[in-house]
Amino acid sequence: MYLKELTELNGVSGYEKKVKEFIKEKIKSKVSGLEEDTLGNLIVWKKGKDNKRLMLCAHMDEVGFMVSNIEEDGRLSVMPMGGIDLRTVIGKRVLIGEKEVPGVIGYKAIHLQKGDQLSPPSIENLKIDIGITKKSEAENKVKVGDFIAFSTESVINSEWIAGKALDDRGGCSILIDLIENDIDLFYETYFVFSVQEELGLRGAGIAAERIKPDFAIVIETTTSGDNPEFPESRRSTELGKGPAISSAHSGYVIDEVLFNWILSNTKELGIPYQIKRRTVGGTDARRIATTLGGIPSAVISIPARYIHSPLSVMNLKDYENTLRLIAKLLTKEVKE
Amino acid sequence: MKELIKKLTQTSAPSGRESKIREIIFEEVKDFIDGYEVDRLGNLIVWKKGKSSQKLLLEAHMDEIGVIAAYIDEKGFIRIEAVGGVSPYNLLGSRIIFQNIEGVVGIEGETTEDLQKNMRELNFDKIFVDIGVEDREKAEELVPLGSFGVYSASFTDLGKRLVSKSMDDRIGCAILIEALKKMNPYHNVYGAFSVQEEMGLVGASVVAFNIDPDIAIAIDVTGWSDTPKGPKRMSIELGKGPCIKVKDSASISDRRVVERLRELAEKNGIPYQLEILLHGGTDAAAIQRTASGIVSGTLSIPCRYVHSPHEMIDIDDVENAVRLLQVLAEEPNAL
Numbered sequence: 001m002y003l004k005e006l007t008e009l010n011g012v013s014g015y016e017k018k019v020k021e022f023i024k025e026k027i028k029s030k031v032s033g034l035e036e037d038t039l040g041n042l043i044v045w046k047k048g049k050d051n052k053r054l055m056l057c058a059h060m061d062e063v064g065f066m067v068s069n070i071e072e073d074g075r076l077s078v079m080p081m082g083g084i085d086l087r088t089v090i091g092k093r094v095l096i097g098e099k100e101v102p103g104v105i106g107y108k109a110i111h112l113q114k115g116d117q118l119s120p121p122s123i124e125n126l127k128i129d130i131g132i133t134k135k136s137e138a139e140n141k142v143k144v145g146d147f148i149a150f151s152t153e154s155v156i157n158s159e160w161i162a163g164k165a166l167d168d169r170g171g172c173s174i175l176i177d178l179i180e181n182d183i184d185l186f187y188e189t190y191f192v193f194s195v196q197e198e199l200g201l202r203g204a205g206i207a208a209e210r211i212k213p214d215f216a217i218v219i220e221t222t223t224s225g226d227n228p229e230f231p232e233s234r235r236s237t238e239l240g241k242g243p244a245i246s247s248a249h250s251g252y253v254i255d256e257v258l259f260n261w262i263l264s265n266t267k268e269l270g271i272p273y274q275i276k277r278r279t280v281g282g283t284d285a286r287r288i289a290t291t292l293g294g295i296p297s298a299v300i301s302i303p304a305r306y307i308h309s310p311l312s313v314m315n316l317k318d319y320e321n322t323l324r325l326i327a328k329l330l331t332k333e334v335k336e
Numbered sequence: 337m338k339e340l341i342k343k344l345t346q347t348s349a350p351s352g353r354e355s356k357i358r359e360i361i362f363e364e365v366k367d368f369i370d371g372y373e374v375d376r377l378g379n380l381i382v383w384k385k386g387k388s389s390q391k392l393l394l395e396a397h398m399d400e401i402g403v404i405a406a407y408i409d410e411k412g413f414i415r416i417e418a419v420g421g422v423s424p425y426n427l428l429g430s431r432i433i434f435q436n437i438e439g440v441v442g443i444e445g446e447t448t449e450d451l452q453k454n455m456r457e458l459n460f461d462k463i464f465v466d467i468g469v470e471d472r473e474k475a476e477e478l479v480p481l482g483s484f485g486v487y488s489a490s491f492t493d494l495g496k497r498l499v500s501k502s503m504d505d506r507i508g509c510a511i512l513i514e515a516l517k518k519m520n521p522y523h524n525v526y527g528a529f530s531v532q533e534e535m536g537l538v539g540a541s542v543v544a545f546n547i548d549p550d551i552a553i554a555i556d557v558t559g560w561s562d563t564p565k566g567p568k569r570m571s572i573e574l575g576k577g578p579c580i581k582v583k584d585s586a587s588i589s590d591r592r593v594v595e596r597l598r599e600l601a602e603k604n605g606i607p608y609q610l611e612i613l614l615h616g617g618t619d620a621a622a623i624q625r626t627a628s629g630i631v632s633g634t635l636s637i638p639c640r641y642v643h644s645p646h647e648m649i650d651i652d653d654v655e656n657a658v659r660l661l662q663v664l665a666e667e668p669n670a671l
Contacts, residue, residue: 214376233407233415234461247404247482248419251536253352255377259482275481277406279417286536294377294542 001319002026002173004156007163010095010149012064013081013196016040019060023172023193027179031191041207042193048185050333055190055213055295056178056326057204057284058171058220059197062164063308065148067096067128070139074132076103078123078148082198086120088309089150094128097146103130150310159316166314167307168197171219174302174323183330187214197284204284208291215258215296215334218285219326221314222276222301235277237303239315242272243322246299250282252289255296257336262298262329269328271321276301300326337514338651340364341498342491344506348433350402350419350484351532354378357398361509361529368517369527379539380529381547386521390671393526393549393630394515394661395540395619396508396556397533400501401643402486403432403465405479412475414439414465419484420534424458426644431488432465437478438488439467489645496575496650503647505533507637507654508555514658521665523550533619537586540619544626551593551631551671553664554620555657557647558584558613558636570614574638575650577607578657581634586617587624593633596671600663606656611636635660 002022011019020042028034031044042060063082070076076096080086090107106129107121128148132138154163175191190211196202208216222244225236237244245262246254266273285297302322305313349357358380362372365382372382380398401420408414416432427441444462445451454462465485469475479485489501500506509529516527526547530539533556544552558579561570572579580597581589594610601608613636624632635657640648 233409245482248352248417248535252538253350253419253532253535256353256355263482275406277415277417279404279406279419286538289377290538290541292542293545294375294379294539296376 002176003161003169003319004154004163006169006173007154007165011060011062011165012147012149013061013199015147016060016195019172020193023176026176030179037206037210039203039206040195041203043190043207043211044179045188045190046179046185048187048189050187052187053190053211053213054187055192055208055211055216055288056175057192057194057207057216057218057288058175059168059194059203059284060172061195061198062149062167063198064150067142067144067146067148069144070135070142071127072135074130074134074138075106076128076130076142078126078128080123081147082308084308086123086126090121092310093151094148095151096128096130096142096148101130101141102151103128152310160313161316162311162313164310164312166304166312167221170221170302170304170314170319174219174326177323178327178330181327183327185330186333189330194284201282201284201287205287205291208288208295212292213295216285216288217329218283218288218297218299220283220299220301221304221307223281223307224303224305225278226305237274237276239303239305240317241274242318243325244274244276244301244303246276246301248279249299250280251286252282252297254285254298257334258296258298260336261334262300265329265332266325269325271324337510337654338493338498340513341507341510344510345500345502346491348486349399350486351399351534352419353484354398354531358529361398361513364513365516365527375542377539377542378531379543381543382516382527384516384519384521384525386523386525388523390523391526391547391549392523392665392671393528393544393547393552394512395528395530395543395552395554395623396512397505397539397619398509398529399531399534400486400504400506401534402484405434405481405483405485408472408475408481410472412467412469412471414467414475414479416465417460421643423643424460424463427463428458430645432485433488434479434483434485437467439465442466487645496652497648498651499646499648501645501647503639503649504557504642507557507639507649511555511654511657511661515661518658519662519665522668523665523671525665530619537619537622540622541626544623544630548627549630552620552623553593554618554623554632554634556618556634556636557639557642557649558611559616559642560638560640563640570612572609572611572638574640574648575652576609578653578660579609579611579636579638581611581613581636584613584617585615586621587632589620589633590631592631597633597635597660597664600667601660604659604663606660608660
């Protein structure tokens with residue numbers, strides 16, 4: 001499990017290189033083949049008993065910002081990269097660009113706000129402070145187009161992890177574990193670490209087009225919604241209750257055969273599981289399913305709280321159970 | 337034809353769970369086709385050979401809007417999520433049919449004020465399905481989490497007008513079936529019954545990939561403008577003929593398709609309407625962008641109360657659509 005290491009790396013959409021290098025180092029000696037495509041997806045594969053192809057996909061990218069302008073006073077204007085609740089970012093540390101220049105996300109202090117604390121800050125007034133007061137000096141350290149990643153040290157104990165980018169380094173870590181474990185694979189299995197999911201599922205379709213898989217399973221980290229104020233019925237998923245299996249989500253109903261196959265294997269394994277209760281939001285499955293002549297796809301997710309913020313929380317038992325489930329699926333034939 | 341429409345509309349098959357309707361459609365067309373294929377997403381593609389070397393793709397989606405069982409409480413009440421564009425206002429007072437049982441949609445409200453507020457600002461969090469059981473275990477047995485339901489709403493023959501759930505787009509399926517049965521095509525005709533249109537044109541995105549047709553026409557319902565204070569700025573009336581779509585919010589029909597259909601309708605005395613739909617789209621939008629681009633358009637049937645449990649169409653529009661498609665397939669001119 002590489003959750004701590006992976007969540008401390010920076011890989012805002014379009015700048016997944018560091019994450020990819022880390023993953024490559026860990027797995028390169030354990031796969032039958034490895035390639036990177038033009039968009040930056042990392043694709044590795046291992047042989048199975050059957051020549052049919054199964055594609056597993058987790059995205060490497062995380063939400064963050066990009067420098068859109070350097071202002072006269074040396075502060076940086078930004079644009080969001082992916083869906084971020086701006087209320088969660090004020091006063092947080094960030095790292096900017098490949099040189100990882102440290103900065104702080106600034107906004108007017110609470111003393112200067114008149115009852116507007118509950119509405120999200122406007123992106124126009126959100127500035128990054130890098131401790132410089134002149135544009136010309138700032139230009140020596142950062143440039144327009146530099147990515148901005150949250151700088152969060154992960155905290156991990158035997159049961160929990162708190163860190164940024166669990167969405168979807170959780171999925172990436174599971175894929176690495178699966179590659180490292182010597183699993184008796186049924187299908188020729190392709191492990192795809194995809195790019196730019198957070199900006200609109202941009203990487204996965206290209207990878208699927210290259211691989212031409214017979215089936216695909218997307219491994220995600222998904223919204224929990226187990227806040228105390230929510231009644232149980234409104235909780236998308238809950239921590240500690242096992243992997244979340246999606247029946248449908250934005251833009252795609254999960255393939256019936258795959259859904260039932262996953263469900264029956266989960267029950268057989270005797271692990272806790274949950275059917276995701278919300279269908280909002282999409283995953284790479286939509287893009288993969290509509291690639292080429294159509295690729296039946298499914299989604300299995302690890303629940304996490306506060307995703308798309310500088311700090312999210314995951315239960316490691318859910319991680320373990322998700323890993324166990326997928327490890328089992330990889331040894332099985334897809335059957336009705 | 338009415339019997340066929342009744343059979344198709346009364347079948348339950350929401351997006352992603354189309355196997356029942358696919359079997360029924362296949363039974364209807366199997367004796368009239370030269371070949372068929374079910375692709376990996378579940379699209380049914382059938383074909384009839386012609387004399388020309390050109391390919392005509394006619395497409396209708398076989399899925400319908402529905403709901404998913406997302407949560408069941410200890411008393412056996414089911415919370416649902418939408419599959420496609422289902423309005424909670426239409427669900428209220430409706431019945432939902434799951435695979436093994438039917439239920440009634442109820443609404444939360446602890447006080448009169450509360451109930452009125454929920455009525456005004458209705459959403460899926462405020463409603464539930466009551467299948468008449470007393471506990472969670474019994475409910476889960478009948479309606480496992482993640483299973484699908486659709487409106488339970490009957491077929492009514494009003495004479496010229498027909499009312500049922502899922503006219504969208506079983507009426508397109510009926511037209512395509514009928515046209516395939518009748519036609520003796522000059523061109524190679526592919527009939528596609530596609531999946532998951534209501535989820536965002538999923539099936540149609542891949543259906544044309546292997547066929548690579550010269551022309552594709554989606555057959556689907558469209559809106560209406562002929563009811564009291566009905567939608568403004570549009571001209572779509574029931575019974576005035578099938579609509580040759582010019583534009584909707586998802587695609588612009590290829591001009592050549594529009595002109596071709598118009599010309600054939602005029603020549604053969606088939607009534608038609610030119611259609612601009614302000615909000616909505618059809619599978620033509622996905623087909624148009626498949627592979628290196630496909631010349632596409634839509635032939636639509638005016639339909640009142642689309643996405644409600646009671647969608648109304650005019651049988652004359654349906655029959656005229658069948659005629660127009662038949663003429664298009666049989667006309668010995670290049671597409």
